[in-house]
Amino acid sequence: MGLSHLQRLEAESIHVMREVVATFSKPVMLYSIGKDSSVMMHLAMKAFYPRRPPFPFLHVDTTWKFREMIKFRDEITQRLGIDLLVHRNPDGIAQGINPFTHGSNLHTHVWKTLGLRQALDLHGFDAAFGGARRDEEKSRAKERIFSFRNAQHAWDPKAQRPEMWKTYNTRIAPGESIRVFPISNWTEADIWQYIQQESIPIVPLYFAARRPVIERDGTLIMVDDERMPLRDGDVVEEKLVRFRTLGCYPLTGAIESSADTLDAVVREVLGARSSERQGRLIDSDEAGSMEKKKKEGYF
Amino acid sequence: MATDVSEAPAASQNSLLRFLTCGSVDDGKSTLIGRLLYDTKMIFDDQMRSLERDSSRFGTTGDDIDFALLVDGLEAEREQGITIDVAYRFFATDRRKFIVADTPGHEEYTRNMATGASTADLAVVLVDARQGILGQTRRHSFIASLLGIRHIILAVNKIDLVDFDEAVFSRIVTDYQSFAKTLGFASICPIPLSARFGDNVCSPSSRMPWYRGKTLIEQLESVETETDLTGRPFRFPVQLVSRPDDSFRGLSGEIASGSIRTGQEIVLAKSGQTTCVQRIVTMDGDLAEAEAGQAVTLVLEDEVDASRGDLLSLPDNRPTVADHFQAKLIWFDSSPLMPGRSYILRTENHSTSATVTTLKHQIDINSFMHEAAKVLQMNEIGVCNISTQTPILFDAYGENRVTGNFILIDRMSNATVAAGMIDHPLRRALNVHWQTLSVDKKVRSELKAQRPAVLWFTGLSGAGKSTVANALEKMLTAQGRHTYMLDGDNLRHGLNRDLGFTAEDRVENIRRTAEVAKLMADAGLIVLVCLISPFRADRETARAMMPEGEFIEIFIDTPISVCAERDPKGLYKKAFAGQLANFTGVSSPYEAPEHPELRLDTTAGTAEELAAQVAAYLAGHAHPV
Numbered sequence: 057m058g059l060s061h062l063q064r065l066e067a068e069s070i071h072v073m074r075e076v077v078a079t080f081s082k083p084v085m086l087y088s089i090g091k092d093s094s095v096m097m098h099l100a101m102k103a104f105y106p107r108r109p110p111f112p113f114l115h116v117d118t119t120w121k122f123r124e125m126i127k128f129r130d131e132i133t134q135r136l137g138i139d140l141l142v143h144r145n146p147d148g149i150a151q152g153i154n155p156f157t158h159g160s161n162l163h164t165h166v167w168k169t170l171g172l173r174q175a176l177d178l179h180g181f182d183a184a185f186g187g188a189r190r191d192e193e194k195s196r197a198k199e200r201i202f203s204f205r206n207a208q209h210a211w212d213p214k215a216q217r218p219e220m221w222k223t224y225n226t227r228i229a230p231g232e233s234i235r236v237f238p239i240s241n242w243t244e245a246d247i248w249q250y251i252q253q254e255s256i257p258i259v260p261l262y263f264a265a266r267r268p269v270i271e272r273d274g275t276l277i278m279v280d281d282e283r284m285p286l287r288d289g290d291v292v293e294e295k296l297v298r299f300r301t302l303g304c305y306p307l308t309g310a311i312e313s314s315a316d317t318l319d320a321v322v323r324e325v326l327g328a329r330s331s332e333r334q335g336r337l338i339d340s341d342e343a344g345s346m347e348k349k350k351k352e353g354y355f
Numbered sequence: 356m357a358t359d360v361s362e363a364p365a366a367s368q369n370s371l372l373r374f375l376t377c378g379s380v381d382d383g384k385s386t387l388i389g390r391l392l393y394d395t396k397m398i399f400d401d402q403m404r405s406l407e408r409d410s411s412r413f414g415t416t417g418d419d420i421d422f423a424l425l426v427d428g429l430e431a432e433r434e435q436g437i438t439i440d441v442a443y444r445f446f447a448t449d450r451r452k453f454i455v456a457d458t459p460g461h462e463e464y465t466r467n468m469a470t471g472a473s474t475a476d477l478a479v480v481l482v483d484a485r486q487g488i489l490g491q492t493r494r495h496s497f498i499a500s501l502l503g504i505r506h507i508i509l510a511v512n513k514i515d516l517v518d519f520d521e522a523v524f525s526r527i528v529t530d531y532q533s534f535a536k537t538l539g540f541a542s543i544c545p546i547p548l549s550a551r552f553g554d555n556v557c558s559p560s561s562r563m564p565w566y567r568g569k570t571l572i573e574q575l576e577s578v579e580t581e582t583d584l585t586g587r588p589f590r591f592p593v594q595l596v597s598r599p600d601d602s603f604r605g606l607s608g609e610i611a612s613g614s615i616r617t618g619q620e621i622v623l624a625k626s627g628q629t630t631c632v633q634r635i636v637t638m639d640g641d642l643a644e645a646e647a648g649q650a651v652t653l654v655l656e657d658e659v660d661a662s663r664g665d666l667l668s669l670p671d672n673r674p675t676v677a678d679h680f681q682a683k684l685i686w687f688d689s690s691p692l693m694p695g696r697s698y699i700l701r702t703e704n705h706s707t708s709a710t711v712t713t714l715k716h717q718i719d720i721n722s723f724m725h726e727a728a729k730v731l732q733m734n735e736i737g738v739c740n741i742s743t744q745t746p747i748l749f750d751a752y753g754e755n756r757v758t759g760n761f762i763l764i765d766r767m768s769n770a771t772v773a774a775g776m777i778d779h780p781l782r783r784a785l786n787v788h789w790q791t792l793s794v795d796k797k798v799r800s801e802l803k804a805q806r807p808a809v810l811w812f813t814g815l816s817g818a819g820k821s822t823v824a825n826a827l828e829k830m831l832t833a834q835g836r837h838t839y840m841l842d843g844d845n846l847r848h849g850l851n852r853d854l855g856f857t858a859e860d861r862v863e864n865i866r867r868t869a870e871v872a873k874l875m876a877d878a879g880l881i882v883l884v885c886l887i888s889p890f891r892a893d894r895e896t897a898r899a900m901m902p903e904g905e906f907i908e909i910f911i912d913t914p915i916s917v918c919a920e921r922d923p924k925g926l927y928k929k930a931f932a933g934q935l936a937n938f939t940g941v942s943s944p945y946e947a948p949e950h951p952e953l954r955l956d957t958t959a960g961t962a963e964e965l966a967a968q969v970a971a972y973l974a975g976h977a978h979p980v
Binding site for chain 2: 058059060061063064065066067070071074075077078101102103104105106107108190191194197198213216217218219220221222223224225227228229240241243245246
């Protein structure tokens with residue numbers, strides 16, 4: 057009796073998480089509230105059972121997340137007894153950085169890239185788990201599971217350590233750190249099948265519902281609160297939509313869908329004809345934009 | 356081919372196959388992967404659009420879509436039209452999910468291919484039908500075999516360019532089978548195909564009626580590679596001790612091979628203690644039995660001494676415990692392997708200090724011949740004897756890829772410098788045991804009323820190491836201390852007479868001197884070592900050999916201009932004239948210590964004043980008692 061592919065992926069992820077806890081002094085798990093983060097949290101609960109995960113979860117907040125995400129975050133972490141840290145870049149707050157006046161690039165850089173670096177430095181974390189998957193983007197496909205960062209948090213794609221077997225080189229010098237990607241080898245389909253198999257709770261925004269949206273540059277954007285500036289001619293419509301991926305609401309495109317149950321969502325995802333990142337406005341500028349961001353310290 | 360919607364629940368029960376593709380750019384490897392992804396509907400519409408855009412910008416296939424661009428993820432790769440790094444690709448059919456390690460075929464192939472092969476169960480070896488078996492086909496097949504891959508698909512690509520000729524195909528297959536005989540593959544499946552047009556990739560080709568075998572995808576879906584890890588001896592590397600509170604103590608890890616049931620008797624390799632498995636704990640509830648590949652937590656019946664790094668087995672089939680063994684090494688680093696230098700050896704769950712004691716020979720990956728070698732350069736493969744500071748627990752790599760592998764890590768840079776596959780323990784390790792002596796170091800040093808130390812004087816030739824050490828030894832002797840001086844030049848007249856000044860000989864020179872110093876410190880002496888010892892790594896090796904606090908690095912810091920002016924032996928004159936090769940500071944580097952215990956500036960004091968500083972340091976650090 058062999059193991060199923062989900063069992064093997066699960067075991068690999070658990071092995072990676074245990075390895076980090078065994079060899080690093082101050083790990084942290086990045087938590088973005090999305091479906092991949094939900095799977096990671098579930099895997100972390102499994103990896104250390106009956107112990108709780110022996111590290112905190114860190115949400116690098118941009119103040120522009122969907123309200124439902126924040127509500128979900130607070131409920132789930134409380135229910136599972138998880139130690140949650142929330143970091144908002146104080147410079148972002150002071151300067152009121154937002155995607156409308158500053159553009160998506162600066163917004164992402166200040167809140168996410170710089171915010172993350174601040175939080176890691178502030179707490180002195182030496183290993184940070186991230187939920188990136190290799191099927192998401194071309195430069196991710198070439199990143200190691202244990203991805204070395206220098207003291208400035210930068211990734212050097214040409215100086216990656218060869219990663220053999222499951223024998224990981226976990227050594228770093230003081231000030232350096234490691235980003236660890238336990239679900240590197242999962243695909244979007246695996247994530248959804250696993251959520252279904254394990255009944256993992258996810259943010260309701262993944263399911264279709266009638267939501268207020270406007271159309272911007274061919275993308276449906278949900279008007280999640282009153283901060284969304286409306287232009288002349290903008291019409292807020294109630295549409296039956298859901299999200300394939302979650303982030304800052306002004307930067308996340310909704311898709312029209314009637315999939316309001318997990319089974320329906322899984323069915324839709326497995327038959328999809330476009331990749332999930334299409335809904336993310338930050339990647340679309342040019343090939344290599346993710347690689348550039350990662351070199352600067354982005355996850 | 357994409358998973359049918361109605362079968363979504365069944366799909367989660369699919370098996371997983373990890374495979375590797377090897378071949379060069381010209382063989383059409385990226386095209387083949389692009390074709391597999393495209394035909395299994397893994398390429399989404401938006402990815403297809405950006406592929407079309409990139410093809411016209413960077414493509415190398417004229418007006419056709421260049422699938423290679425789909426897998427070349429890094430900027431430099433797209434711009435230069437080459438693949439630099441291992442990339443992982445994913446696709447699935449109704450029967451299986453696949454993880455593909457795509458490894459580039461250019462000069463860094465050994466390192467990248469070894470990385471991809473280490474986790475693969477099957478290799479697709481691409482051959483261009485027009486070219487037939489090339490040197491690189493042999494290299495790739497050899498590395499696959501070395502890393503323990505047992506199943507090969509010989510993909511004879513571009514068959515359309517030889518008019519779908521059966522004779523061409525048969526000749527290539529015969530050639531391949533004859534040279535692969537020695538590589539120990541369990542199955543070799545040859546398939547004629549065209550990656551560009553899709554013949555025999557996902558659907559049978561009507562253009563080759565003579566071929567009645569499986570398509571590539573059929574072979575990938577059906578090949579049985581789980582060489583029954585579950586049927587092998589039980590091995591459980593302990594990764595982590597789980598102890599949430601006093602009532603629970605479990606050992607977490609992933610079962611490397613075999614299976615285990617509750618109630619079964621197991622043995623801990625480190626201590627040899629036996630006990631029984633009481634519970635197999637998971638968050639989904641306790642299990643009665645668990646098998647290879649499952650990550651579980653075992654609760655044992657008795658309180659035993661178990662920690663990370665240990666290995667659990669059944670009492671009738673135990674792993675080897677040894678500190679000296681033979682292994683094959685693939686060298687990754689740009690600075691070569693030097694026998695005698697100390698590295699960190701990391702197994703899946705343990706790390707310790709290790710030294711390559713002998714480089715027995717190098718293996719030429721083109722001819723598979725053994726060749727004598729003194730060093731191992733980047734991308735070379737060698738057979739070595741390795742000794743570790745503490746015994747490690749292992750099986751031969753041929754028996755178990757999980758418990759038979761290790762990596763070597765450089766102490767200074769933390770780079771992964773080599774991957775190793777263990778062949779067997781060396782007899783010496785099993786039969787030569789340490790003699791326990793009743794008069795020990797403590798007794799000997801107490802008799803001398805001093806704490807032993809190794810004072811390591813490093814610096815350029817002519818810096819004043821021996822002069823300061825001489826003055827210090829006189830001073831210590833006057834205080835009633837027991838000392839001995841080991842001078843690099845003097846040792847070269849006897850113990851190290853056979854060594855020259857090449858980098859590898861210098862490493863060995865330092866290793867021997869450090870071993871002698873260690874014995875003398877063990878005898879209770881304060882040892883003064885005067886050795887240029889230009890490389891940081893070697894001084895760190897010497898430091899690692901001594902107990903904490905016993906090694907005191909003293910940097911005799913004299914500018915090279917001053918050394919050259921003093922030139923007591925006339926060596927600088929010769930070196931500057933180009934008559935001395937490998938002369939430190941002139942034709943060979945000196946790596947100054949970053950954090951020496953003491954730095955002495957010889958331009959700022961007399962030998963006696965500097966010696967007094969060392970004596971004061973020793974007194975201040977409770978050295979001499």
